Amino acid sequence: MTPETPVPNASPACASGEPYANGPQHYDAVLLAGFGGPEGQEDVIPFLRNVTRGRGIPDERLEEVAKHYRHFGGVSPINAQNRALKSALEAELAARGLELPVYWGNRNWAPYLPDAVRDAADAGHTRLLAFATSAYSSFSSCRQYREDLARALAETELGSKVTIDKIRQFFDHPGFVDSYVDSIVESLLGFMDDGIEAVGLRVLFATHSIPVEDAQRSGPRDRDFGPGGAYAAQHLAVAAAVMERVASRDARLSAIEWELVYQSRSGPASQPWLEPDICDRIEQLPAESVEAIVISPIGFVSDHMEVLWDLDTEALEAAEAAGLRAARSATPGVAPAFVSGIVDLVQERLEGTAPEDRPAATSMGPWFDVCRPGCCENVRAGFKPAVAGVAP
Known part of the structure; x- marks a missing residue:
């Protein structure tokens, strides 16, 4: 990749900056990107410091939010849920004959995304397709994950070796809606x-x-x-x-x-x-x-x-x-329709499915494979380097 590449750290199918991948693409692994959560009382304040990093919020104010976690023993359910989702995705991929390991990393708590990217690269898996556990478009639910992935590449110094694409926003994929x-x-x-x-x-x-x-x-x-x-x-x-x-x-x-x-x-x-x-x-x-x-x-x-x-x-x-x-009512969790839908989206990218042949439950989809210039700006911090999108 060169500095002139419209989409940094992208696969050949997405590097041109067109809204949709221009054909089939080989991937070595799936990267599950999560938010992360504390797993004990001693984790709560350090976790909340991570969530609010750069905002200068004192621990006394963080303790007001910490009571929600402390009510449940200091344990967020999110890590256990991502472990279950990782296992369900691995099982569905294997059932379809797709030999793709699933690596999992978080933004705010262990396991962290840089560690997941490093583990993948150490295993020889350098062409990654990311799935972030958020279905919609906004800074916190999409672009921030793309920035997290870019930061992981920078921190691990793997930007010249590893490519990371991201499956499209799945808000209106039938598997998500049906669940x-x-x-x-x-x-x-x-x-x-x-x-x-x-x-x-x-x-x-x-x-x-x-x-x-x-x-x-x-x-x-x-x-x-x-x-x-x-x-x-x-x-x-x-x-x-x-x-x-x-x-x-x-x-x-x-x-x-x-x-x-x-x-x-x-x-x-x-x-x-x-x-x-x-x-x-x-x-x-x-x-x-x-x-x-x-x-x-x-x-x-x-x-x-x-x-x-x-x-x-x-x-x-x-x-x-x-x-x-x-x-x-229930969230998707590891419902078969949801898990199958995510793997459908992985397979869509492996096969280079044309946009007109992709399922969408609303007239707004199917969403883009490559985020557009200026998409989901953070008003307070501006634009930072991000993968899976055209730089603003």
């Missing part, structure tokens, strides 16, 4: 069996809130996605696709209303973040004749701490206080 449906249907029909009619039910699709400025810069800069950028537009499209599938299971479910809500906001109160907040909406719903809600964590691939605390604890407590019955 939410069964649990939502089960919860809604359970409420109906208890005598609650469709008019009294509401599905709240929950995702992590992000600063409005970041949301507006999510996705390619040459397309208007609306006030919430690609991040909000993608979630709305996926929620609609999920509810379309829900309605196909039972005609009574077609009348149930749904909406997108946000959770887990942080930062100064003066900074606008995407709204409405889930607990605020729950408080308002009894006045709209809602009797029961199903909360679907559509922004999460597994039961992260934000699901266990912000939804299973705070949101369910808000529902109880409002006199609402509530159920929290």
Whole structure:
């Protein structure tokens, strides 16, 4: 690769900077990129320091967030979930005859991404295809992972030896969308069996809130996605696709209303973040004749701490206080449809599947293999080197 290459550290199929890979590509391994989480009480504050690095947040303020982790023994479920996902991906790859080992590294806690990249290179695996455990477009859910991967190459000094591509954003791949449906249907029909009619039910699709400025810069800069950028537009499209599938299971479910809500906001109160907040909406719903809600964590691939605390604890407590019955539906986790869908995306890149032949559950997809110039800018820090995208 030369300095003039539009996409740094890319495979030959992606180095030109075109939106989609220009043909089949050989890969040596899959790289699972995660967020990471503490695995004991002594890990919590060091982990939160990693998460907030560069922001100068004192430990006293970090301890306010630490209580969420300490409530669960200082252990985030995310590492165990990624271990399970790694094993499930390995099994599915093997079942398809794809001899691709899966390496796993995190942004904020061990095992770290530089170690995973180094381990892969030491084993002779230098052409990597990354899968980040986040389905949507924004700085924190896409570009930051691409920057993490570039930093891993820089720290290991393997940039001249290792190439890293990334599977496309999978928010509307059928395997991801379908994995939410069964649990939502089960919860809604359970409420109906208890005598609650469709008019009294509401599905709240929950995702992590992000600063409005970041949301507006999510996705390619040459397309208007609306006030919430690609991040909000993608979630709305996926929620609609999920509810379309829900309605196909039972005609009574077609009348149930749904909406997108946000959770887990942080930062100064003066900074606008995407709204409405889930607990605020729950408080308002009894006045709209809602009797029961199903909360679907559509922004999460597994039961992260934000699901266990912000939804299973705070949101369910808000529902109880409002006199609402509530159920929290399942995340994809290691559901067969989700795992199979991720391997479909790996195979798509191995085979060089043309964009028009790729499955997509919404009109927004299939998303790009190579992120576009200026995509998902971090308003506060600007652009840093990143793999799997055209440099701004």
